[in-house]
Amino acid sequence: MKFKNGLLVFSVMVLLLSCKEQNSSEIQNIETVAVMPEQEASLIFTKGNKITNNNFVGTAYVSMLISVDSLNHTYVGNVTFEPGARTNWHSHPSGQIILVVDGEGYYQEKGSPKRVLQKGDAVKCPPNLPHWHGASSDSEFIQLAISSSENGPTEWLEPVTEEEYNANN
Amino acid sequence: MKFKNGLLVFSVMVLLLSCKEQNSSEIQNIETVAVMPEQEASLIFTKGNKITNNNFVGTAYVSMLISVDSLNHTYVGNVTFEPGARTNWHSHPSGQIILVVDGEGYYQEKGSPKRVLQKGDAVKCPPNLPHWHGASSDSEFIQLAISSSENGPTEWLEPVTEEEYNANN
Numbered sequence: 001m002k003f004k005n006g007l008l009v010f011s012v013m014v015l016l017l018s019c020k021e022q023n024s025s026e027i028q029n030i031e032t033v034a035v036m037p038e039q040e041a042s043l044i045f046t047k048g049n050k051i052t053n054n055n056f057v058g059t060a061y062v063s064m065l066i067s068v069d070s071l072n073h074t075y076v077g078n079v080t081f082e083p084g085a086r087t088n089w090h091s092h093p094s095g096q097i098i099l100v101v102d103g104e105g106y107y108q109e110k111g112s113p114k115r116v117l118q119k120g121d122a123v124k125c126p127p128n129l130p131h132w133h134g135a136s137s138d139s140e141f142i143q144l145a146i147s148s149s150e151n152g153p154t155e156w157l158e159p160v161t162e163e164e165y166n167a168n169n
Numbered sequence: 170m171k172f173k174n175g176l177l178v179f180s181v182m183v184l185l186l187s188c189k190e191q192n193s194s195e196i197q198n199i200e201t202v203a204v205m206p207e208q209e210a211s212l213i214f215t216k217g218n219k220i221t222n223n224n225f226v227g228t229a230y231v232s233m234l235i236s237v238d239s240l241n242h243t244y245v246g247n248v249t250f251e252p253g254a255r256t257n258w259h260s261h262p263s264g265q266i267i268l269v270v271d272g273e274g275y276y277q278e279k280g281s282p283k284r285v286l287q288k289g290d291a292v293k294c295p296p297n298l299p300h301w302h303g304a305s306s307d308s309e310f311i312q313l314a315i316s317s318s319e320n321g322p323t324e325w326l327e328p329v330t331e332e333e334y335n336a337n338n
């Protein structure tokens with residue numbers, strides 16, 4: 001873990017503190033440590049900061065592109081998973097939209113087979129349906145995550161097992 | 170205007186007709202003609218179909234990546250503006266999020282100066298605030314448009330004048 005820029009840490013703090021109280025729970029679910037992204041020039045959206053909470057396994061980064069406010073409940077995060085990295089199982093009370101910007105990854109809804117996602121794919125996950133997403137074992141995976149804070153925060157569940165992650169449906 | 174594939178026209182019709190009644194007004198605001206996109210392999214998201222309604226000036230394409238349904242009110246369109254193309258002035262009752270995927274374009278809210286947008290930029294437009302967006306005069310402009318059908322359809326207003334489009338603030 002590299003601390004290259006204290007100003008970025010400060011900026012993240014300001015971002016977190018500036019969220020309106022009623023809508024802050026979603027944003028505050030994502031704890032990050034500032035890391036200066038490398039080779040960011042070739043990316044479309046900023047890579048953001050390393051995710052350090054326990055809701056992810058492996059190395060992942062998030063950049064909040066759009067945060068909620070008193071008029072707008074929709075938020076957009078650009079999430080970069082290194083190979084093998086993934087979320088824990090979780091659900092969103094307003095559902096979630098995933099748009100794949102680059103790489104190859106996996107997406108699975110509870111009770112359904114794991115799906116392979118590629119650049120350009122768009123997924124609409126229903127409200128309150130447990131699911132997980134992340135990179136495949138040999139590819140980075142960059143995706144936009146779109147959801148709403150309107151009906152409450154993300155519910156985080158158990159980690160994805162190795163059997164679930166490696167399943168060949 | 171090239172009709173290369175009748176099946177695509179049929180598919181667009183099916184897409185329009187399959188929208189749930191309560192949420193169909195947003196989608197039906199976008200009238201398209203099927204055109205087989207060229208050189209699409211290098212793009213992230215599909216280019217979609219040429220927009221033929223009177224709410225746009227110039228040549229633009231839209232691909233609906235995420236449509237609304239009875240559980241999800243958020244929709245996502247990938248819009249490609251050829252150089253000089255732009256929307257008319259319009260407003261969204263739930264606001265709009267714009268994420269720039271490629272190229273250079275303009276964005277202006279009523280009463281504010283025109284802004285230049287570049288790849289990677291993210292804009293949050295407040296509800297009911299008239300605005301327009303489009304390509305600069307010498308660059309293609311590809312952007313994701315995210316909004317919600319929850320509070321009603323887009324309100325379309327007058328075309329952007331040449332003076333507004335060319336303004337150097």
